[in-house]
Amino acid sequence: MARTDLYQAPDYYAIDDLLTDEQKLIRDTVRNWVKKELSPIIDDYAQRAEFPKHIIKGLGEIGAFGPYIPQEYGGAGLDQISYGIIMQELERCDSGIRSTASVQSSLVMYPIYSFGTEEQKRKYLPKLATGEFMGCFGLTEPDHGSDPSSMITNFKDAGDHVILNGAKMWISNAPFADIAVVWAKDEAGDIRGLVVERGMEGFTTPETHGKWSLRASATGELVFDNVKVPKENIFPTIKGLKGPLSCLNSARYGIAWGALGTAMDCYDTALRYAKERIQFGKPIAAFQLQQKKLAEFITEITKGQLLVWRLGVLRNEGKATPAQISMAKRNNVYESIKICRESRQILGGMGITDEYSVMRHMANLESVITYEGTHDIHLLITGMDITGINAFK
Ligand code: TGC
Numbered sequence: 001m002a003r004t005d006l007y008q009a010p011d012y013y014a015i016d017d018l019l020t021d022e023q024k025l026i027r028d029t030v031r032n033w034v035k036k037e038l039s040p041i042i043d044d045y046a047q048r049a050e051f052p053k054h055i056i057k058g059l060g061e062i063g064a065f066g067p068y069i070p071q072e073y074g075g076a077g078l079d080q081i082s083y084g085i086i087m088q089e090l091e092r093c094d095s096g097i098r099s100t101a102s103v104q105s106s107l108v109m110y111p112i113y114s115f116g117t118e119e120q121k122r123k124y125l126p127k128l129a130t131g132e133f134m135g136c137f138g139l140t141e142p143d144h145g146s147d148p149s150s151m152i153t154n155f156k157d158a159g160d161h162v163i164l165n166g167a168k169m170w171i172s173n174a175p176f177a178d179i180a181v182v183w184a185k186d187e188a189g190d191i192r193g194l195v196v197e198r199g200m201e202g203f204t205t206p207e208t209h210g211k212w213s214l215r216a217s218a219t220g221e222l223v224f225d226n227v228k229v230p231k232e233n234i235f236p237t238i239k240g241l242k243g244p245l246s247c248l249n250s251a252r253y254g255i256a257w258g259a260l261g262t263a264m265d266c267y268d269t270a271l272r273y274a275k276e277r278i279q280f281g282k283p284i285a286a287f288q289l290q291q292k293k294l295a296e297f298i299t300e301i302t303k304g305q306l307l308v309w310r311l312g313v314l315r316n317e318g319k320a321t322p323a324q325i326s327m328a329k330r331n332n333v334y335e336s337i338k339i340c341r342e343s344r345q346i347l348g349g350m351g352i353t354d355e356y357s358v359m360r361h362m363a364n365l366e367s368v369i370t371y372e373g374t375h376d377i378h379l380l381i382t383g384m385d386i387t388g389i390n391a392f393k
């Protein structure tokens with residue numbers, strides 16, 4: 001059911017004062033676009049478990065695809081905080097929509113820009129920036145999720161092309177993507193990246209059905225059955241897991257901002273509802289137990305906002321470490337999922353309906369806390385960073 005979007009962003013510590021005029025303009029542009037184009041339709045699409053493909057052009061127009069890719073390749077040439085703000089505003093509406101934008105930006109455009117040949121950049125980036133081409137990122141396999149270095153998807157040399165075999169699972173955007181950035185092992189056993197195009201013989205993208213989470217995002221498999229991929233589609237120099245993991249640094253950073261958007265939306269919804277809903281002759285906001293929840297929400301949101309803002313500054317300076325990004329992804333998703341769950345309780349029975357966004361956000365974050373490295377994997381990354389001891393293996 002279409003509902004009016006009354007969202008007002010919380011800013012308890014005047015974090016707006018830390019933003020430039022350009023960053024605020026970008027934030028307002030995306031927020032207004034979301035209110036007009038996305039909020040009225042998102043629940044219908046989530047209920048139908050369908051990605052709203054007609055918004056792709058609009059996402060391109062507001063600069064949501066490759067915001068920090070240089071303008072000469074079709075990107076917007078923005079800074080990292082602007083990228084984060086765009087992710088926050090999109091995920092404020094729905095994690096699945098942010099997923100589509102962050103996969104396109106950080107997992108498809110970023111590797112082509114960072115590792116691709118000049119021809120690959122010219123061929124793909126401008127079309128990805130407008131949404132004329134949509135992309136997906138294939139790292140996870142049915143038997144290799146948290147441990148991608150054990151992947152079995154591989155390619156063999158066959159003259160001017162290679163023959164690719166294997167399968168990837170849980171791939172966002174796969175069912176409609178025009179191209180896939182795929183990570184596979186070469187004959188020496190090194191992980192390499194290559195661009196596989198829809199239409200190549202033996203390449204299929206079956207859709208994954210039955211999700212209770214991220215329902216407005218299309219998820220699928222990538223199946224490679226002796227696919228002939230021209231050698232010119234291989235990223236020439238990057239080898240090893242650091243290739244895909246570098247892309248994840250960018251996407252995890254965007255998720256840290258994005259997840260906060262869900263918490264900000266749930267807080268705003270729960271606060272408004274608590275002030276309006278009367279029980280025992282008073283607004284439920286007058287009860288101490290409800291105030292405790294709301295006070296804790298705004299505290300965690302404020303801490304999360306400061307965390308991502310500082311991380312954005314470090315990324316702008318080229319100083320953010322993968323472990324710092326990992327901490328922000330884990331913390332902001334974890335705190336946001338708790339805020340969404342408790343907001344749902346503040347709304348009582350109404351909280352389970354699509355009249356409010358809280359239940360959808362809560363269910364979406366069950367994917368977000370798992371993808372791009374699970375909560376536990378990120379704890380181990382911090383653990384290894386501070387102790388110097390690897391507890392993964
Ligand atoms: P390890 O031996 O630690 O490292 C292998 C090589 O990679 C380097 N490295 C990194 N480089 C850049 N950025 C990072 N974050 C890096 N982390 C490690 C490392 O220095 C080493 O380099 P070199 O030169 O020595 O070879 O690797 P490991 O096999 O022990 O695994 C480490 C672990 C578990 C942390 C890692 O593999 C991991 O992060 N696992 C989680 C997997 C994951 O996040 N998958 C995400 C799939 S994509 C996705 O979910 C998209 S959802 C998108 C959406 O819809 O929004």
Ligand code: FAD
Nearest residue numbers: 137138139140145146170171172367371372373374376392
């Ligand atoms: P597993 O790795 O099997 O983990 C299961 C449990 O074991 C987890 O709780 C984990 O924390 C724990 N565990 C694993 N190893 C350890 C350890 N060493 N120590 C302690 N605990 C451990 N992937 C892509 O490549 N591209 C995409 O676009 C993409 N989109 C996705 C979209 C959705 C909706 C979802 C749900 C997933 C997506 N993924 C994508 C895959 C995602 O990255 C993986 O699901 C994730 O990395 C976890 O892998 P797994 O599901 O195989 O879980």
